[in-house]
Amino acid sequence: MARRRQPEEHENHERWLVSYADFITLLFAFFVVMYSISSINEGKYKVVSEALIGVFNDPERSMRPIPIGDERPLSVRPAEPLIKESEQIDAGLAGASVDPLKSIADDVRDAFGDLIKSDQMTVRGNELWVEIELNSSLLFGSGDAMPSDIAFSIIEKVAKILKPFANPVHVEGFTDDLPIRTAQYPTNWELSSARAASIVRLLAMDGVNPARMASVGYGEFQPIAGNDTAEGRARNRRVVLVISRNLEVRRSLTASGSANATPDAALKRAGTQTAPPAQSPSSEGSRVNPPSPNL
Numbered sequence: 001m002a003r004r005r006q007p008e009e010h011e012n013h014e015r016w017l018v019s020y021a022d023f024i025t026l027l028f029a030f031f032v033v034m035y036s037i038s039s040i041n042e043g044k045y046k047v048v049s050e051a052l053i054g055v056f057n058d059p060e061r062s063m064r065p066i067p068i069g070d071e072r073p074l075s076v077r078p079a080e081p082l083i084k085e086s087e088q089i090d091a092g093l094a095g096a097s098v099d100p101l102k103s104i105a106d107d108v109r110d111a112f113g114d115l116i117k118s119d120q121m122t123v124r125g126n127e128l129w130v131e132i133e134l135n136s137s138l139l140f141g142s143g144d145a146m147p148s149d150i151a152f153s154i155i156e157k158v159a160k161i162l163k164p165f166a167n168p169v170h171v172e173g174f175t176d177d178l179p180i181r182t183a184q185y186p187t188n189w190e191l192s193s194a195r196a197a198s199i200v201r202l203l204a205m206d207g208v209n210p211a212r213m214a215s216v217g218y219g220e221f222q223p224i225a226g227n228d229t230a231e232g233r234a235r236n237r238r239v240v241l242v243i244s245r246n247l248e249v250r251r252s253l254t255a256s257g258s259a260n261a262t263p264d265a266a267l268k269r270a271g272t273q274t275a276p277p278a279q280s281p282s283s284e285g286s287r288v289n290p291p292s293p294n295l
Contacts (some may be wrong), residue, residue, distance in 0.1 A: 046152060048206055073266040083241045104243055105130045107161045112154075129253060129262045132158065136175075136195065136237040143180055145194035147202060155199060158241065159206035160276050165243075168250040169203070170214040171196040171257060173242040176233035177220040193217030199239055214254060 063231050108130075115121035115138075122133040134157050139151040147155070162169060173192035185191040196215035204210045225232035242258045244250035 024259070047147075097163075100167055101125060101127075101130050101243065101245060104161055104165065104167070107131055108158065111157050111161065115154075120249055125243075126246075126263050128249050128268065129242055129258065131258055132241040134239050134241075135234070136239055137234070139199070139239060140195055143182065143185070143189060143191070145185075147198050147199050151199075152202065155202040156206050159203050159208050162203070162243065163207050166209070166212065168212050168214075168244045168247050169208070170216060170244070170250055170254050171199045171203075172242060172243050173215070173217040174222060174236060174238050175220050175238070176236045177223070177227040178233065188219040189217055191217075192219050195239055214250070216254055216257075222259050224259060 066218065105123055105125050109116060112121050112123075116123065120135045120138055122131075123132050124133075134154070138154065139147055141148065146248065173194075173196035175192050177188075178219040180186075180188055180191055185194065194216050194217070199255060200210075200213050200215040203213060220227070223232075223236045224238075225235040227233050227236060240258060242250070242253055
């Protein structure tokens with residue numbers, strides 16, 4: 001009896017389409033990953049880079065052994081204050097040179113004329129302090145305290161102007177009255193404080209002495225415009241750098257906020273003491289700086 005021939009299976013000539021589709025999918029995923037890697041936020045990259053350099057180059061952290069038992073302090077001498085309380089400088093002293101507050105204000109106006117003309121920066125002051133007010137939209141994204149790319153270049157220029165002087169600096173953060181409820185910033189208090197601290201950190205990274213600086217957040221409670229319009233809320237979202245004549249003036253301003261402070265008799269008495277010149281290799285001798293008329 002003859003065997004039945006097995007029917008021949010039909011050969012699929014289109015199997016290559018499956019492999020080709022897989023290849024195209026992988027190629028698309030590869031280019032998506034490459035594009036995402038190429039889009040780097042310069043501001044965040046600089047912050048991470050500075051942090052890594054500080055960790056790996058700090059000999060105290062990398063080389064110091066773990067102490068066992070009680071460790072004795074390296075020094076028992078108390079830290080010297082930034083400005084001696086007993087120093088009093090005569091406001092009418094002859095041979096006085098350029099007033100640091102006036103010099104700072106003039107340099108900022110020269111360096112940021114375009115921002116001042118567009119109302120994104122305001123420079124104002126008097127014989128006791130100078131204020132540099134910046135719109136928050138220049139420095140931060142909405143609801144965030146991470147400095148933008150342009151914030152790095154702006155603060156770097158401001159730091160170059162402030163470094164030659166020793167006047168105290170405090171940074172004030174303000175918001176509008178729109179509530180924010182996130183895990184990182186439960187209220188506007190945290191957001192305004194974080195923004196002020198970010199600017200202080202950038203100034204320190206660019207060479208300004210950290211002992212001169214402080215940061216404070218006022219939330220939405222010191223508006224300079226009405227919060228019932230978009231324009232008013234935009235004006236209230238701001239960061240203000242306040243350069244004081246001395247430490248006593250800075251303490252008075254920080255307590256009430258520069259927006260509410262006036263150079264009254266008490267502040268003028270504190271303003272008779274001038275900040276000493278910055279001690280640095282580029283310093284050209286000592287300066288004596290008396291109070292100046294309104295800037």
